[in-house]
Amino acid sequence: MKSLLLLSSLVSYTYSAVVPRAEEQVDYSGFKVVRLELPEANSDIEAQIEELAAHVLNPGKTSHLDVVVAPESVDAVTALVTESSIINEDVGAALAEEGELLIQEVPAESWFTAYHSYADHLTFLRDLQGGFTSQSEIFTTGSSVQGRALTGIHIWGSGGKGSKPAVVIHGTVHAREWISTMTTEYFAWQLLTKYAGNATVKALVDKFDYYIIPVVNPDGFVYSQTTDRLWRKNRQTVSSSSCVGRDINRNWPYKWEVPGGASTNPCSETYKGQTAGDSPENLGLRTQINQLRDSGGVTLYLDIHSYGQYILWPYGYDCNLVVHNDAQHRSLATRAAAAIRAVSGTRYTIGPACATLYATTGDSTDYTDGVGNATYSYTYELRDTGNYGFTLPASQIQPTVRETWEGLVSMVKDA
Numbered sequence: 001m002k003s004l005l006l007l008s009s010l011v012s013y014t015y016s017a018v019v020p021r022a023e024e025q026v027d028y029s030g031f032k033v034v035r036l037e038l039p040e041a042n043s044d045i046e047a048q049i050e051e052l053a054a055h056v057l058n059p060g061k062t063s064h065l066d067v068v069v070a071p072e073s074v075d076a077v078t079a080l081v082t083e084s085s086i087i088n089e090d091v092g093a094a095l096a097e098e099g100e101l102l103i104q105e106v107p108a109e110s111w112f113t114a115y116h117s118y119a120d121h122l123t124f125l126r127d128l129q130g131g132f133t134s135q136s137e138i139f140t141t142g143s144s145v146q147g148r149a150l151t152g153i154h155i156w157g158s159g160g161k162g163s164k165p166a167v168v169i170h171g172t173v174h175a176r177e178w179i180s181t182m183t184t185e186y187f188a189w190q191l192l193t194k195y196a197g198n199a200t201v202k203a204l205v206d207k208f209d210y211y212i213i214p215v216v217n218p219d220g221f222v223y224s225q226t227t228d229r230l231w232r233k234n235r236q237t238v239s240s241s242s243c244v245g246r247d248i249n250r251n252w253p254y255k256w257e258v259p260g261g262a263s264t265n266p267c268s269e270t271y272k273g274q275t276a277g278d279s280p281e282n283l284g285l286r287t288q289i290n291q292l293r294d295s296g297g298v299t300l301y302l303d304i305h306s307y308g309q310y311i312l313w314p315y316g317y318d319c320n321l322v323v324h325n326d327a328q329h330r331s332l333a334t335r336a337a338a339a340i341r342a343v344s345g346t347r348y349t350i351g352p353a354c355a356t357l358y359a360t361t362g363d364s365t366d367y368t369d370g371v372g373n374a375t376y377s378y379t380y381e382l383r384d385t386g387n388y389g390f391t392l393p394a395s396q397i398q399p400t401v402r403e404t405w406e407g408l409v410s411m412v413k414d415a
């Protein structure tokens, strides 16, 4: 975070050069990330904090909130609590460290050294599939509010297409979590490019059919590149409010109605929607899960997010309920966390979602468990633990995708 001025002018230059933009891009120069310790009964204070903050980075957390705040609002927001600390002095400078969006042609390993535009992510998938036409296929499942198809790659092994139970992997449901796009793509890239030369990988591909969608919230993802880097939700409107976006991961129609794990306020980062499952993206995703449940069954479901370094499993909606195969979930997660740590020392916290992190209702893993009949359902929260947060520097993409891949390998071996 030296040369702040230089870095922030650099980032606006590189982003505008690469990504066409419909609206002026939000300039986060001088914005701070402030950690606010919350008192026990805090719903009023939380609402006031949401009003003042540009973004809440960890909505739902009850012990403390990390918020992005304009310099002129820092005093007002810290005055709401008795204890606070500044964890990032300049969000604009952190964005500059994230590196520029790179335009690129073929899926070489160097793909994983930079972040990319949505159009290039689609090209990546098509190019990858094009190299392995006898054991992969591009599929879509529904489309976004703005009409973008939810696009994934289906990978199979020696048993042939659709012959094995499913491993389903979703990425980038929260638009700003760009490292999850890169990580899910790395999974697909490894499974296909290592199949012929690595017996371990071949065995994993022969064991399951893989369905990987790197960006399940394309509208939000595009918006995070053109307009607001810290955008989380989709881009759906409601007539009653000028605020935009549903949190697709609070919109799944299972325990959606349970209070406390999502917001009914359209302006909140965790707005659950007007009715269960009323986002088109969720319709596409649950259609996929239901179809796979009714065909070969789902053995493993992974929803890849950032940040915090957690591996979580059901339930999100109730902190006291224990899933029937909790011990097996814990066993797979323990071994996956150890595999990740063995690569690079990165430490993950594991546990049931609500009890370990915070309450979430209408979330993906409760649905894949409760309705999708998946044997295992996990949420990964990738690097880091808050230093860079959502804007992980490009230099950390390769270390992150490589370590997380070993977590996947471990889980799929054990499943």
Ligand SMILES: *[C@@H]1O[C@H](CO)[C@@H](O)[C@H](O)[C@H]1NC(C)=O
Pocket: 198, 199, 200, 201, 406, 409
């Ligand atoms: C095969 O892939 C696995 C999983 O990534 C890895 O641990 C192993 O080292 C690879 N084997 C070889 C010979 O490269």
Ligand SMILES: *[C@@H]1O[C@H](CO)[C@@H](O)[C@H](O)[C@H]1NC(C)=O
Pocket: 293, 294, 297, 373, 375
């Ligand atoms: C749920 O999955 C198990 C196998 O894991 C299977 O035996 C059962 O028939 C499935 N139930 C439904 C309703 O799909």
Ligand SMILES: [Zn+2]
Pocket: 173, 174, 177, 305, 306
């Ligand atoms: Zn997320």
